Amino acid sequence: MTQTPPTRPLPWLEPGEPFPPVEQAWGAHDPAPGLLAAGGVLDVPTLAAAYSRGIFPWYSSGQPILWWSTDPRMTLEPARFRLHRSLRKTLQKLLREERLEVRFDQDFERVIHACAQIPRDGQSGTWILPAMVQAYVRLHRAGIAHSVETWIDGELCGGLYLVNLGAMVFGESMFSRRSDASKIALAALVAYCRAQGIHLIDCQQETTHLGSLGARLMPRENFVQHLRLAVLQTTPRWEFSPVYWRELLPPGDDSA
Numbered sequence: 001m002t003q004t005p006p007t008r009p010l011p012w013l014e015p016g017e018p019f020p021p022v023e024q025a026w027g028a029h030d031p032a033p034g035l036l037a038a039g040g041v042l043d044v045p046t047l048a049a050a051y052s053r054g055i056f057p058w059y060s061s062g063q064p065i066l067w068w069s070t071d072p073r074m075t076l077e078p079a080r081f082r083l084h085r086s087l088r089k090t091l092q093k094l095l096r097e098e099r100l101e102v103r104f105d106q107d108f109e110r111v112i113h114a115c116a117q118i119p120r121d122g123q124s125g126t127w128i129l130p131a132m133v134q135a136y137v138r139l140h141r142a143g144i145a146h147s148v149e150t151w152i153d154g155e156l157c158g159g160l161y162l163v164n165l166g167a168m169v170f171g172e173s174m175f176s177r178r179s180d181a182s183k184i185a186l187a188a189l190v191a192y193c194r195a196q197g198i199h200l201i202d203c204q205q206e207t208t209h210l211g212s213l214g215a216r217l218m219p220r221e222n223f224v225q226h227l228r229l230a231v232l233q234t235t236p237r238w239e240f241s242p243v244y245w246r247e248l249l250p251p252g253d254d255s256a
Helices: 044-052 087-096 108-116 130-141 181-196 206-214 220-230 244-247
Strands: 035-039 066-068 071-076 100-104 145-152 156-166 170-177 201-204 216-218
Touching: 035 170, 044 130, 066 108, 071 108, 071 130, 087 181, 087 216, 087 244, 108 130, 108 156, 108 170, 130 145, 130 156, 145 181, 156 181, 170 181, 170 220, 181 201, 181 244, 216 220
Parallel strands: 170 201
Antiparallel strands: 035 066, 071 201, 071 216, 100 145, 145 156, 156 170
């Protein structure tokens, strides 16, 4: 996030004040493309309203709350997920040996604290500040935020946390304490989304890693159109069943 002086005013939100239209976010020629507003609060209603409009918070220590709506938007269609050969082999081995278990929401707070220790690409420190941790814990308790956890040999080795509204999933952050553990969590999320008929995962920021897994940029207009319909659909039950692995590893598929 740059400190370059803005070329046009940034709206300041008072608590409870509605967000400006996402089309008013700063563009490519502004200091911080995608920046929409500052201020406001991180309570459950505000965060739910933000995500339902394609807006997310992202700011560093010493800054006010900053709200973003990037254009284009990095997204992952579960149907386009690339299960690379090495990860396929790892999954098949761990599942065959019954050493892998994927759990949803077993220990959300532990997952988000682990994610908070990892800087986002291009940042020297974490963007998941204590206030953000507290906010997403409240979202979790409200049934809106969830964790996908990779347990290997009975230990939590990696995972991710996300926001879910209707049939829309917004990925937030991942962590890994063992090779491929965060990728396994993402693969499990993709398998779950395929099984539940969820067609898009919001990745927010463009990264080479996500691109290698099949994520791609989508014009914000298209993203918002999909979002408006998806959030109105039924919210799925967040439980993972081993049968979901069939979405990525069909029975009898031992290819490597």
